[in-house]
Amino acid sequence: MWRGVVRPYLRRMTALDVRNLHKRYGEHVAVDDVSFTVEEGEIFGVIGPNGAGKTTTVESIAGLRTPDSGSISVLGFDPVRDRAEVRELLGVQLQESGFPDAIKVAEALELHGSFYRDPADWRELMELLDLGDKRDTQYKALSGGQKQRLSIALALVGNPRVAILDELTTGLDPQARRDTWSLIERVRDTGVTILLVTHFMDEAERLSDRIAVIDGGRVAAVDTPAGLIARSSAVQQVRFRVSRPLDKRVLTELPDVTGVEISDGRWLVTGRGQLLSSVAGALARAQVVAEDLRVDRRNLDDAFVAFTGRAPEYRNLSERRGER
Amino acid sequence: MSALLKLVKVETRLFLRDSATVVFGVLFPTGLLLGLGSIPALREPSPETGGLRSIDVWAPTALVFGMVMIAVQHIPAVIATYRERGILRRLSTTPAHPRSVLLAQMIVAFASVVVSAALMILLAWAVLDIAPPERPLQLAVAFVAGYAALLGIGMISAAVVRTSSAANQLGTLLFVALMFFGGAFLPRALMPEVLREAGEFIPPGLQALTSAWSAEAGQITATAGGQPFWLQIAIMAGIAVAASAVAAKLFRWE
Known part of the structure; x- marks a missing residue:
């Protein structure tokens, strides 16, 4: 150029x-x-x-x-x-x-x-x-x-x-x-x-x-x-359904996982660090397929809030609309 | 240097694209003189004025009109806009100092009044048979000194106003005040003595311009206790220097 x-x-x-x-x-x-x-x-x-x-x-x-x-x-x-x-x-x-x-x-x-x-x-x-x-x-x-x-x-x-x-x-x-x-x-x-x-x-x-x-x-x-x-996201969450029954301990034993909740067949795993790859690895080893997998992805907005204690500001409404 | 030349080139184009300023600052003085010249009564020679016509005596006022228009209305408005819009600020992040855009503005403004004056003198002579300046060199000196004084006042105005609309308001006020002494509302020949004396100190110095154009007209408009020509020029030069210094001191780039 x-x-x-x-x-x-x-x-x-x-x-x-x-x-x-x-x-x-x-x-x-x-x-x-x-x-x-x-x-x-x-x-x-x-x-x-x-x-x-x-x-x-x-x-x-x-x-x-x-x-x-x-x-x-x-x-x-x-x-x-x-x-x-x-x-x-x-x-x-x-x-x-x-x-x-x-x-x-x-x-x-x-x-x-x-x-x-x-x-x-x-x-x-x-x-x-x-x-x-x-x-x-x-x-x-x-x-x-x-x-x-x-x-x-x-x-x-x-x-x-x-x-x-x-x-x-x-x-x-x-x-x-x-x-x-x-x-x-x-x-x-x-x-x-x-x-x-x-x-x-x-x-x-x-x-x-x-x-x-x-x-x-x-x-x-x-x-x-x-x-x-x-750094800002101490807590991460992964949600999914399992393809076949699974012992909760498969996940609770993982070092990155801090909690596992199951309700109506939906699993909610809370943890930190490399949570998603740890959970994915454990499920693969147990030969379980995670269906409908969702990660509560933290983004920079969350990091911004964590570091500054307030939400990112927008100049005006039209910009906010443009953002979406 | 090449940056300044480019700036002058671009500022000239911008000036020419601003049709209102071209019409009022450059063409209007000529139009005004021709318009007044079309009134028969103003073309009647009068024995009281030694055979001169009213239009002969009044002609320098049309010259002043263009000068005042550009110096105290156009220039401060442009500079205030440049400041308001961050154009000066933007320039100060480049190797070109924002001073150079002000300099370019003044060069373009000066060139435009020279064109305005030349056009007017030529058409006044060709159409209205107003004799061309008798002492062209003195007229040129009076013109430059008077214009520099006006521009100094214009730059003070540009320095102190915050917005372009304030620049326009202050510009209009200055325009009316300066044009009063410039003889636009009341011909100088008809002004009371005290106003005529004061007028010799008011830029751009109508009396000096008038007497350099026509000695006879100059005698009609002169005051008994008036200042000699070169002293009037020195006063204008002094005002130009003092006003420029004040403007430079007060000028805000942002």
């Missing part, structure tokens, strides 16, 4: 290193103590309730805010001290940032490309983001999804090595969201490190290699999506 060069180094570098970031506005502490590192080539998700400090963290990385204390490194450069260098290496797609109404797609891309030392081919990007047939369309006439794609294209037009995408799919319909997700994966495949800030749990779960949960200006947890879910 547009970054058609082989990296001259073999070892993965740290793309972003945020250490003990602290930022207050007057009396209000926006970010208390945030630390995380993002390896090159990763999609790193940042989730957290509104007001948790996500935006301030992202703005500090982008060099729009000067931290009160702590340090930030973008590929070894400080966003405030090495402002010029960081702006060449970092592409930013900000929440609530727009473009002049009358600017055309091709003009915006060409203009923003001209700001950088070594820009991407904006025509290629325009095709990649499926905006080719909108090249002469003014910004105000674009749909929500097209505006969002243009915004992503503009974050990538400088050929950045790290891209920050803040609330990427807010306001998009479900199909446009899925299209945007696969686009982000393609971008990552070209070697761009991505910091993804989102309040959509499904988005973070689907795209992120690792996720930081930020709450009250602090990092509550950093892990893979699966890791976060596993």
